[in-house]
Amino acid sequence: AQTVTQSQPEMSVQEAETVTLSCTYDTSENNYYLFWYKQPPSRQMILVIRQEAYKQQNATENRFSVNFQKAAKSFSLKISDSQLGDTAMYFCAFMKHSGGGADGLTFGKGTHLIIQP
Amino acid sequence: DSGVTQTPKHLITATGQRVTLRCSPRSGDLSVYWYQQSLDQGLQFLIQYYNGEERAKGNILERFSAQQFPDLHSELNLSSLELGDSALYFCASSVGLATGELFFGEGSRLTVL
Numbered sequence: 221a222q223t224v225t226q227s228q229p230e231m232s233v234q235e236a237e238t239v240t241l242s243c244t245y246d247t248s249e250n251n252y253y254l255f256w257y258k259q260p261p262s263r264q265m266i267l268v269i270r271q272e273a274y275k276q277q278n279a280t281e282n283r284f285s286v287n288f289q290k291a292a293k294s295f296s297l298k299i300s301d302s303q304l305g306d307t308a309m310y311f312c313a314f315m316k317h318s319g320g321g322a323d324g325l326t327f328g329k330g331t332h333l334i335i336q337p
Numbered sequence: 338d339s340g341v342t343q344t345p346k347h348l349i350t351a352t353g354q355r356v357t358l359r360c361s362p363r364s365g366d367l368s369v370y371w372y373q374q375s376l377d378q379g380l381q382f383l384i385q386y387y388n389g390e391e392r393a394k395g396n397i398l399e400r401f402s403a404q405q406f407p408d409l410h411s412e413l414n415l416s417s418l419e420l421g422d423s424a425l426y427f428c429a430s431s432v433g434l435a436t437g438e439l440f441f442g443e444g445s446r447l448t449v450l
Contacts, residue, residue, distance in 0.1 A: 263425065324385050
């Protein structure tokens with residue numbers, strides 16, 4: 221079974237600063253996906269960024285980028301030029317890639333990110 | 338708007354009762370997933386359906402059941418409800434199996450009194 225660990229229950233930074241959220245995972249799988257999801261107060265789960273394990277290049281989406289270290293099983297999220305609207309719970313998630321099906325997403329416990337004005 | 342529709346948004350019921358949560362996936366998506374989010378357990382994967390068939394099972398209790406209908410909408414049935422079943426229940430959909438991107442609905446907030 222897979223496990224996902226987010227060691228920072230809460231973080232707070234000033235607007236426009238850069239912040240990095242940590243995530244580690246444990247798996248024996250070789251092919252998998254990693255994700256960061258955002259859950260604002262509206263409670264909707266929104267995909268922030270996705271990384272395929274076979275890709276060495278780190279994924280980037282505008283102000284969001286990841287540092288994927290496969291050997292270390294680490295998948296951190298960097299938010300640059302943070303904005304008030306980035307305030308939310310952030311969940312790291314794992315999905316194994318298997319042609320016959322999937323076990324769904326395994327989520328970490330989440331990091332509550334607060335962007336201060 | 339993710340395109341995934343869940344009803345009802347809020348539901349209050351009593352212990353021992355049974356409720357049904359409904360999910361309509363995004364147009365064209367064949368996979369439907371159900372998740373439970375509670376303060377103590379976090380986000381837990383319950384079950385996945387693909388094109389009407391059960392494909393993966395997570396931490397779903399025997400008191401819970403689900404199905405996906407020919408029109409691809411899905412229902413999650415929760416019976417003999419207990420206080421601990423109070424949670425936010427999410428439905429998510431994706432195009433296929435293990436495609437890597439899930440689109441979530443806004444969730445159904447269940448309160449068991």
